[in-house]
Amino acid sequence: MSRRPLVAGNWKMFKTRGESLAFADGLRRGLGSSGSVEIAICPPFTAIDVVASALAGSGVGVFGQNAHADENGAHTGEISMAMLVDAGATGVLLGHSERRADDNETDQALARKVPAALAAGLTPVLCVGESEFERDAGTTKAVLDRQVLEGLSAVPVADLSKVVVAYEPIWAIGTGKSATPAIAQEAHGWIREQLRELCGDTAEQIRILYGGSVKPENAAELLSQPDIDGALVGGASLDPDSLLAIAAAAAS
Numbered sequence: 001m002s003r004r005p006l007v008a009g010n011w012k013m014f015k016t017r018g019e020s021l022a023f024a025d026g027l028r029r030g031l032g033s034s035g036s037v038e039i040a041i042c043p044p045f046t047a048i049d050v051v052a053s054a055l056a057g058s059g060v061g062v063f064g065q066n067a068h069a070d071e072n073g074a075h076t077g078e079i080s081m082a083m084l085v086d087a088g089a090t091g092v093l094l095g096h097s098e099r100r101a102d103d104n105e106t107d108q109a110l111a112r113k114v115p116a117a118l119a120a121g122l123t124p125v126l127c128v129g130e131s132e133f134e135r136d137a138g139t140t141k142a143v144l145d146r147q148v149l150e151g152l153s154a155v156p157v158a159d160l161s162k163v164v165v166a167y168e169p170i171w172a173i174g175t176g177k178s179a180t181p182a183i184a185q186e187a188h189g190w191i192r193e194q195l196r197e198l199c200g201d202t203a204e205q206i207r208i209l210y211g212g213s214v215k216p217e218n219a220a221e222l223l224s225q226p227d228i229d230g231a232l233v234g235g236a237s238l239d240p241d242s243l244l245a246i247a248a249a250a251a252s
């Protein structure tokens with residue numbers, strides 16, 4: 001089963017609208033014609049419309065970094081899936097470890113957010129990953145099983161192929177210390193096994209991205225692993241040439 005690789009750049013809380021536009025112009029200039037790799041940018045909410053307009057027709061996706069599960073309501077500071085679509089987004093990151101840690105994002109909340117994203121026509125990227133403490137305690141597999149199975153618990157089996165899972169070990173995020181290809185592949189293999197339990201052969205269609213200190217220098221080796229279907233890139237996605245180099249590694 002060949003899965004089209006996805007390389008997504010998570011900008012986190014970086015870039016004004018002007019800086020986002022400069023990035024989008026640079027990305028457009030460097031984009032090749034090959035569509036073998038899907039590229040997506042996850043700007044802050046304020047820049048989604050700017051980036052979506054600047055990249056219209058390029059095939060590059062624009063994803064939100066979070067959204068609320070409800071259609072609307074008294075949720076100060078939140079935005080809905082439909083609002084993301086309205087701004088030009090085509091997907092959304094859900095359950096990033098920084099949101100799980102800083103904003104108390106729970107597996108229960110994510111179980112509502114993933115189907116809400118699908119209902120709005122967005123590609124949900126469910127982020128999972130263990131802390132250093134959990135890895136040292138030998139509970140990595142249990143943590144991943146819980147996050148994957150609870151996060152996807154309300155998604156109809158027929159829709160699971162539209163979901164993307166991102167494995168981001170917390171100890172590798174922003175540390176410069178990427179997981180080794182073998183460690184990452186082992187975790188991706190476990191996640192694929194859980195997905196098989198959920199939906200049988202459909203699991204072969206679900207893309208599992210690796211995230212955590214991905215750079216142009218280590219991307220090719222990580223992305224050559226059989227169950228690594230792309231990358232969720234933080235720091236190295238802030239420069240268009242660096243993101244394009246990672247996408248090129250995913251294509252090769």
Ligand code: 13P
Nearest residue numbers: 010173174212213234235
């Ligand atoms: P870094 O690539 O900066 O380690 O961040 C990874 C990440 O959190 C992407 O969502």
